[in-house]
Amino acid sequence: MPVPSELTREHWRRAGDHLAAKMLAELCFEYALRPEPGDGPSGPDGTGPWRARVHSAAAYLFRGRRTTMDGWRVVPGTALREAADGTTAPASPFTLLRDLGTAGIVDPAVEAFTVGELTATLSSDARLAESAATSADLADLPHAHLEGHQGGHPWIFANKGRVGFSARDRAQYPPEALRPVRLPWIAVHRSLAEHHGVPGLDQEALLAGELGADLTALFARRLEEAARRTGAGAAEFVWLPVHPWQWDEVVVPLFAAELAEGLIVPLGEAADDYLPQQSIRTFTNLTRPDRLNVKLSLAILNTMVYRGIPTELCRAAPASTRWVHALYEGDDFLSRRCRVILPGEVAAVAVRHPVLEGIPDAPYRHRQLLGALWREPVTQRLDPGERARTLAALLHVDGRGRAFTAELVERSGLEAEEWLRALFRAVLPPVLHLLYRYGLAFNPHGENAIVVYDDRDRPVRLAVKDFVDDMKLLDTDLPEYSGLPAEALGVLMRFDADELTSSIAKSLFVGHFRYLAPLAQEQLGVAEERFWELVRAEVDHYQGEFPELADRFALFDLAAPSFERVCLNRERLLGGGYHDRAERDAEFHMDAPPVPNPLHTAARTGEHA
Incomplete structure (x- = not known):
């Protein structure tokens, strides 16, 4: 032992x-x-x-x-x-x-x-x-x-709870284990499963790209043999990978009837090695980096929620991806100036449980048990010499007290303020443009926002992932929403302007810059007040470039005196039924004074470099 x-x-x-x-x-x-x-x-x-x-x-x-x-x-x-x-x-x-x-x-x-x-x-x-x-x-x-x-969520202190994992699981599956994983694949009858993809990525095309011809043929033979025993046809099944833990802990116990009836058929283990990302249930392909990242249902509790994949998200993801990519391709500022990377969620498979999903108001964790979502890999969008790192990496401090950010600044050859200007120039304009021009708010927190650096470790542009799951629209229709497909429009979250503004403030300012600013003071010699002046300067520069959006600047006011104080840990500690809510994102408001906004008091210097 x-x-x-x-x-x-x-x-x-x-x-x-x-x-x-x-x-x-x-x-x-x-x-x-x-x-x-x-x-x-x-x-x-x-x-x-x-x-x-x-x-x-x-x-x-x-x-x-x-x-x-x-x-x-x-x-x-x-x-x-x-x-x-x-x-x-x-x-x-x-x-x-x-x-x-x-x-x-x-x-x-x-x-x-x-x-x-x-x-x-x-x-x-x-x-x-x-x-x-x-x-x-x-x-x-x-x-x-x-x-x-990386150390995980900077705000939630029980940030690696991973409730459901055994000691052996903790040695195998978290990102800090750094142990490659091979994913088993299953086939699920279409009476329970549905495949959704962007044009050109139906199931056949997806399997060709993700498994290759030989493995697809092997799995197809196994499915045909199993299907003959039940009288079903192989074409009646949808294929998807499943997390090894989920197969053992969820699929076999809870889908036992479907396994017995031949409605779920194990196909075997694929040959590629994957590493888990910080979200644990999203994997990067090490063997074939050109293949898609894959996000899988994982019924563990971590940082307040269970990590399932909702059926409605699977239906909306490819449609939302098409719409966002169309906006990107038609907007010179995003595509040519910022060159922001929006890795699309290009295919998804949702599997429903025939009993649990029929229970009205059952907790969300019982309705998101099996699914997969494929996302374009950021690394395949990089230019030669570029390197991608999550925004969260900038908060890391090693055992000797050296900040990762300080290491990058030293390698860049830039003065600290100049490097921070480059960071804000890479991160803020695309986020602001999507909010102001298109009424789109994401949650660009440390894990979802990825900074792209040049060969001298200077920040040059931004990638934003999980933009379908976290995408929010205004609760009143804007002209820019006219091209949004109905299957996405009916699923995406709709909120008032304050909530969209708060998404940026909570995820980026409170959830990340609140930690980066004091770190910059301690390790880069840039005072916190100066840090926020540089942020404000970048916001002001963007607004000065697009005066025609003045009404949107007022609607989504990022320089308001304060923002709502979200109390993630108090919500966690007092929310006794937090994991048994019918909806994952149900409101749980904690009384607390607002957070003072440093952009409100930061000098309007007009600086931009």
């Missing part, structure tokens, strides 16, 4: 110190805790002592500082738990969770459940610590391998 090699005292304690600091920082941001200045002088790095009372018998002492957007930076290893008698002991994620429960900040059932999520997160962080890869090492990695060295 081997113990995972990463589970050493050194790795565990280091991971615990960092997670306790993150928990305190995010709980302060979400107003679950209200810190007050503590006793003692501030440190040379500007961090001061703080004291946050959780309940009458416990408070937490730590060193940290306030940042823009009401954020917090807590120094790992400085947090102490102060008991009622004044004695202190090193803080841990578990003592903090228990104190939150005592204070009534956590629903009791969720508190017990979260212990497992925190333990799994710490185990994964210990594995990352064990690798000891430096930022210099990571800067040389290809996109698929770099995904396995």
Whole structure:
């Protein structure tokens, strides 16, 4: 019975110190805790002592500082738990969770459940610590391998819970395992399954591209043999890959009747090696990088939701892809100036469970059990010498305290401000143009937004993935929506202008720049205020170039005084039924003051380089 090699005292304690600091920082941001200045002088790095009372018998002492957007930076290893008698002991994620429960900040059932999520997160962080890869090492990695060295969602602290995975699964399937996976394929009768694709990518074309002639022929022979036994024809089946874990944990147990009746037929394992991306259930093909990325249903709970693929998304994805690509091709700013990459979700297969999906208002996780979605690989859209890295990678700090961003800036040969200008010039204009010109909002958070760099590690352009799943439209029709296919229009989310604006603010500003700005101050010497001035300058430059969109600038006001404060962790901790909602994205509002918007107060410098 081997113990995972990463589970050493050194790795565990280091991971615990960092997670306790993150928990305190995010709980302060979400107003679950209200810190007050503590006793003692501030440190040379500007961090001061703080004291946050959780309940009458416990408070937490730590060193940290306030940042823009009401954020917090807590120094790992400085947090102490102060008991009622004044004695202190090193803080841990578990003592903090228990104190939150005592204070009534956590629903009791969720508190017990979260212990497992925190333990799994710490185990994964210990594995990352064990690798000891430096930022210099990571800067040389290809996109698929770099995904396995990142720390996960910067905002949600139980961000690698992966509820459902066993110890063996955790050693095999997460991105930080860096273990190639081969995917089994199945055939499902068309009474249960449906295939959707962009023009030219019907099932036959998809299989030719993803499996090749020899493997397709082998699988076809196996299907014909199985179909003869049941009297069905091989042409009556739809093919798709399935995650190995999902086959064992979901398909065989829950689709046992369909397996017995020959409505689901296992075809065998495909020959290509894949690596999981940060989302765990999306895979990059290592053997044939020109083949599509594939996203699979995976019924584990991670960062608040189960990772299924809804049938309606499968129906809408190819149609939405066609529409977005048509917008792109007809817009010189997007296609020639920005050269933004929009990797299309070009094919999808949805499989319904004949019993579970017939239950009215059943929790969403029972209705998204089996499906696959194929997406164009970003790396195949790169020019020679270009390299792609997720926006999330810029927040990574290695075990020696060196930020990945600092490594890239040094390699670029640019001054730090000039490099940040290049980053904002790559990221912001296409996101702004899609919002203002077309009334389209995505969620360009750290995982979905991919920065493309030139051969000197200078940011040059942007790729945005998952734009179908996360795409939002205005709740009133705009002229730009006229070409949107009906099968997509009926499925895509519709919201008011504030919500579309909030999607950009929450995902990019609060969810990413809130962390990147203080990191730039600490490691690049660019003050946070200056960071936001550079962001504002890029927004102003775009608006100055398109004065005819002035009404849209007012409608989607990114320079408003404040944004709604979304409390992801509080929602998680108090939402006892969060994973049993009928709809995944059902509202769960937490009362908290708005987040001050640094773009509102940033100087309108007019700078652009």
